[in-house]
Amino acid sequence: MKRHLISAGDLTRDDALLVLDTAEELARVSERSIKKLPTLRGRTVVNLFYEDSTRTRISFEAAAKRLSADVINFSAKGSSVSKGESLKDTALTLEAMGADAVVIRHAASGAPHRLATWVRGSVVNAGDGTHEHPTQALLDAFSMRRRMGRIEGLKVAIVGDVLHSRVARSNVLLLHALGAEVTLVAPPTLLPVAVDSWPCQVSYDLDAVLPKSDVVMMLRVQLERMNDAYFPSAREYSRRYGLDRERFGRLHDDAIVMHPGPMNRGMEISAEVADSPRSTIVEQVANGVTVRMAVLYLLLSGSEPAIGGDL
């Protein structure tokens, strides 16, 4: 049976824990001098990136290579896409090359879902529009569990541009499945319309939420998706929803600060907070490779995938 990782909601609690436990073992591989495993020898992973990305693409590439899979990198720039080739035709080309998994990043929400109906391999969503980014949520959960020792019962505040954030949506779904209590904090203009139906709390007041939080996840203000005026000015946003030293001081002593990157230093997070030892931002990148190795391993190594959803 073919299975995909398109939404964090594709993962049951057991699936998610299996990914985290597998990543925990794989993290040891990253510590040794030979960081390669023969497990996916002969399998082909295609990275299909229609949107700019540094860490996600590199991280998937490193993960696939460490498992000995062959990696084909495709980016829209410099490909036939700039000549007008459709997603479907590109997908069929890749299909003809025999891809066992396609990792896709696309500006359109739902693109991975469409793609999954056209290709034989497993589709892994590496970020689609403002919809989802499930491997980011997995690596965030993994980073949380490593720092805090647990996820169940943690109070997690996700702060900022929830409206445009695929990271927020995936995190809410996954963290809810793993038993954390999530509170979204954002100005009303940056919350999606249907947020009431998400399994989380919503607040407009960061200062009220901070002292009660174990984990504060700051979202990037996505300037490239800001076509309208969502807030009066960058300074105004930063003053009400930015994490600066003073707000950081209101967190309890064991609380950690996360950011999926890339950061706008001085906007949603001050440089001082970003570089503090209680920030997990650099770890999150390293953990990204191990978590993605776990996902590829569980999807591709066996006769059938151990995780994921079907269409």
Next chain:
Amino acid sequence: MSDARNQARAVLEGPDIHRALTRIAHEILERTKGAEKVVLLGIPTRGATLASRIAERISQFEGVKVPVGTIDITMYRDDLRLRPARPLGRTDLPAEGVDGRTVVLVDDVLFSGRTVRAALDALNDVGRPRAVQLATLVDRGHRELPIRADYVGKNLPTSKSEKVKVYLQEIDGRDAVLLIKGDDRPAAGETNGER
């Protein structure tokens, strides 16, 4: 449980396992001249438990602390694609590492030899031992690769359709090795109790 349905016979009981491990510990001391520069690496899950028990005995007999670790072989298996993706076991190498040492791999049942082949590959990626030896609680025959054990708790003639199941106190709450009469299930693709 399938044990109840199928005919199961205990071929080793607690005291037998105890004696077999004691003998293996003595043999390791003898063959390696006092277990100097020896590292015991158990293959999870039960091989790991057996490795700690052997190390305990070696330290009782001669006061030598032998480093113990575990080496998971899942990622190196040659039959990964025959079954759904499986969870990983733990690899925990002793701080001393394996370079230049005599590594004794420890597993519960030696059958086709494929697990050991995978363990040799895994070992190759974590260092370069001076020598590698193999200890197993039960050798049930039917080798498919040119591999043999250096230390054997019990040689157990079996038919391919039979299963060998090892129970250990630390994991299963009791010590026993059961030989389970096979139904007519084909052995192809099955490891029959090797892991």
